[in-house]
Amino acid sequence: MQGHLVDPTLIDFVNDVNPMEPAADDTHSPNDRTRLSDSPWSDLENDADICAVMGGVPKYCSRGEHGHRGRSKRRRVITVVQRQAANVRERKRMFSLNEAFDELRRKVPTFAYEKRLSRIDTLRLAIVYISFMTDLLENT
DNA sequence: TAGGCCATCTGGTCCT
DNA sequence: AGGACCAGATGGCCTA
Numbered sequence: 001m002q003g004h005l006v007d008p009t010l011i012d013f014v015n016d017v018n019p020m021e022p023a024a025d026d027t028h029s030p031n032d033r034t035r036l037s038d039s040p041w042s043d044l045e046n047d048a049d050i051c052a053v054m055g056g057v058p059k060y061c062s063r064g065e066h067g068h069r070g071r072s073k074r075r076r077v078i079t080v081v082q083r084q085a086a087n088v089r090e091r092k093r094m095f096s097l098n099e100a101f102d103e104l105r106r107k108v109p110t111f112a113y114e115k116r117l118s119r120i121d122t123l124r125l126a127i128v129y130i131s132f133m134t135d136l137l138e139n140t
Numbered sequence: 141t142a143g144g145c146c147a148t149c150t151g152g153t154c155c156t
Numbered sequence: 157a158g159g160a161c162c163a164g165a166t167g168g169c170c171t172a
Contacts, residue, residue, distance in 0.1 A: 076151085087149060089159070094147075118145060
């Protein structure tokens with residue numbers, strides 16, 4: 001789609017950001033690793049095995065009781081259920097973050113890539129792309 | 141096998 | 157008090 005739109009400068013910076021072989025195919029596809037694709041937060045029950053049922057104690061036990069140096073700050077007491085709920089919310093949050101990354105990937109010229117852009121490369125490429133477009137506007 | 145990337149868990153902090 | 161956000165830790169998967 002971007003073939004007619006892209007000039008050599010653009011190609012340069014695309015290749016700069018991720019110097020990989022030319023793409024064999026157009027869309028980033030099968031390579032997709034297992035991602036947060038389908039309702040990752042649907043199975044709250046699956047979290048129950050984390051550390052939970054330590055003798056039925058309702059407190060959450062974290063791995064490694066570190067972090068109590070100083071001990072001046074009062075730790076927030078959190079139940080297993082609350083921890084699980086927080087985990088689900090966090091997964092949901094990360095899912096929406098990844099959705100935003102996917103959307104950004106689609107807005108950025110990625111034709112030269114065989115692989116799907118990583119998040120960091122997506123950000124870097126977007127920065128360069130925006131700068132490029134800005135310059136283009138200012139110089140015309 | 142090492143390194144990169146990612147998902148997930150977790151605890152801390154900030155905000156409502 | 158509880159949710160959102162964040163960063164660190166950890167482990168799995170994939171590729172060079």
